[in-house]
Amino acid sequence: MRPKMMSLVFLFSIAENVAFAKPESRSRSPLPVTLPSVRIKLLAPAGWQEVGSKEVIANLQRIVLKDADLKNAVATRARLPQVAFAKHAPGYDSLNPSVKFVSQPAEGLDGVRAIQQAIDLMKSGVDGFQLVERPVPKQIAGRAGATARFKYKVAGYEVESRILVIVDGSELTIIGFTGTASGPDRCESEFQDLLKSIHGI
Numbered sequence: 255m256r257p258k259m260m261s262l263v264f265l266f267s268i269a270e271n272v273a274f275a276k277p278e279s280r281s282r283s284p285l286p287v288t289l290p291s292v293r294i295k296l297l298a299p300a301g302w303q304e305v306g307s308k309e310v311i312a313n314l315q316r317i318v319l320k321d322a323d324l325k326n327a328v329a330t331r332a333r334l335p336q337v338a339f340a341k342h343a344p345g346y347d348s349l350n351p352s353v354k355f356v357s358q359p360a361e362g363l364d365g366v367r368a369i370q371q372a373i374d375l376m377k378s379g380v381d382g383f384q385l386v387e388r389p390v391p392k393q394i395a396g397r398a399g400a401t402a403r404f405k406y407k408v409a410g411y412e413v414e415s416r417i418l419v420i421v422d423g424s425e426l427t428i429i430g431f432t433g434t435a436s437g438p439d440r441c442e443s444e445f446q447d448l449l450k451s452i453h454g455i
Contacts, residue, residue, distance in 0.1 A: 284447075287337060288455065291329070291357040292422035294395050295368040297451035298353060302339040305352075307391040341433075341441065349411040351433035351441045353448065360426035365400025365419035366391055368426060382407035386414065397422045405435055412436075416445050 274450040284297035285304070292325055341351040363371070369389035370371065377383040386403040393399065399420040412435040418426045 266406075266454075284451070285339065287355065288432075289336070289355060289357065289427050290455075291395055291425040292420045292427045292437050294397070294420065294427075295455050296448060296453070299340045299341070299441070299448065302341050302353070302444075303343065305338050305340050321347050334416055341439065341444075349413065349434055349439065351431075351444075353429065353431045354428060355429055356425040357425060360421050360424055363421070363426065364398060364424075365389070365421055368401055368419050368428075369402045369417055369419075373402070376404075376406075380406045382412070388445065392418075394418070394420050395452050397454070414440060418449070 282292055284300045285302065287298050288295050324434045333365070333436060336355050336357055338352060338354040360368075366389045373385060373389070377385070382405070384405040386405055387401070389400050389402040391398070392401050397420050399418065400417075402417050404415055406415070406419075412437040416431040418429040420429070429448075431441070433439050433445075
């Protein structure tokens, strides 16, 4: 996959702004998610709510991209997540943590290379980009994968994103978990619980 196209997938995985406009469902129990492309199941955080594609697009469009070509590509060619969840209900007056799941053909990339391609473009394309944890390989439910963390700014908020890439044969899935860089909406415990819940099918 071309670096710019991989970056579009990552932007849909990490993009976040203020609260989503319309929830689709909400549960007090952990929410089961099946990702058939990489043959895994996991649990999204309890109490979070599923949100629709329109809300994901609306939030992505608010991100200020410094690269004009990347901004145009996001508007015309980026992939939508298969499913996305947000922590807070509509009307929340700050950045709303979220987790998104995006799948696509791997096109020969492993997890580390997939993340690195995105980082190479995003570090000059988004405001305040900082690499917190470089991409490293990680076995996930018997599948090859990789993880990384980075920070950036959205609408005046400092955002921290954790990226988990899982590769299974010719398919690749990106899990993007986004919260504030500090405070209760950083959601580190929720992210760790999600990691622990992953298992193969």
